[in-house]
Amino acid sequence: MAKKDPTDLSVEEKLKTLYQLQAALSSIDEKRALRGELPLEVQDLEDEIEGLTTRVEKIKNEIDEFQRAITQKKGEIADAEASVARYKAQLDEVKNNREYDTLSKEIEFQTLEIELCNKKIREANTRIQEKQNELTVNEEVIKERQGDLDVKKSELDEIMTETRAEEDKLKEKVKELEAKIESRLLTSFKRIRKNARNGLGVVYVQRDACGGCFNKIPPQRQLDIKMHKKIIVCEYCGRILIDPELAGVKIDKTTGEEKKPRKRSIRKTATSKKTTDASDMD
Secondary structure: OOOOOHHHOOHHHHHHHHHHHHHHHHHHHHHHHOOOOHHHHHHHHHHHHHHHHHHHHHHHHHHHHHHHHHHHHHHHHHHHHHHHHHHHHHHOOOOOHHHHHHHHHHHHHHHHHHHHHHHHHHHHHHHHHHHHHHHHHHHHHHHHHHHHHHHHHHHHHHHHHHHHHHHHHHHHHHHHHHHOOOHHHHHHHHHHHHHOOOOOOEEEOEOOEOOOOOOEOOHHHHHHHHHOOOOEEOOOOOOEEEOOOOOOOOEOOOOOOEOOOOOOOOOOOHHHHHHHHHHHHO
16 A cells, blocks of 8 residues: 555644644653653763763872872982982092082082982872872762762663663654654644643643643634644644544533543432332331
């Protein structure tokens, strides 16, 4: 059987298909609403852990730099101490005061260099200790956040497992319905639905008012909606309007409210009442 061109559908068929599409999309929204804020919470925790991990790597690199600086300063101290020893040995061989003063100044300079290097080493060790404390704190926070993330992911996976099969079926239904709707109308519907606060792009008339924004609809406009001759949108909220019958909703004409199925009640007849009274007397 040849597939029916979406443009060949009557206005009534288009409206009915749109309402079915709206119902399927609303069901998907309900399934996603069951997840609540969990997806966002999971994403936030993942982002936080990523940021903390980057911070930990940066701290480790800083510790490595301080340790390299300490190694370098220790090397400089060894060179200075060797120079001091050499200059002191040369003092015993000086021939005049000028050479003695020069060697003494070199010894003093190298001694100051040693003291400066030792100071830099102490400062670097202090910074390493601070960075190690910071590293420990960040690693503990990562561990805590990872635990929270595992719990949140487990909750989300559980909900996803429960709803995935049904949601996949609804998505397939949505694809089938969208294929039946002409692209221009489908684009308009999606735009209306995106701008609607509750995600409803198609609503039916309730109590002479729009089922989306609840503004009153004039009688003549309601008649046009029932005629299914053209697609009519609410002049206040822009939603596509259909009559309740097209949506499969029964409206009580006396009250204007949706009819709900009523339980059958068995009325006692005069004969059954007499029988019951006779039984009570016995």
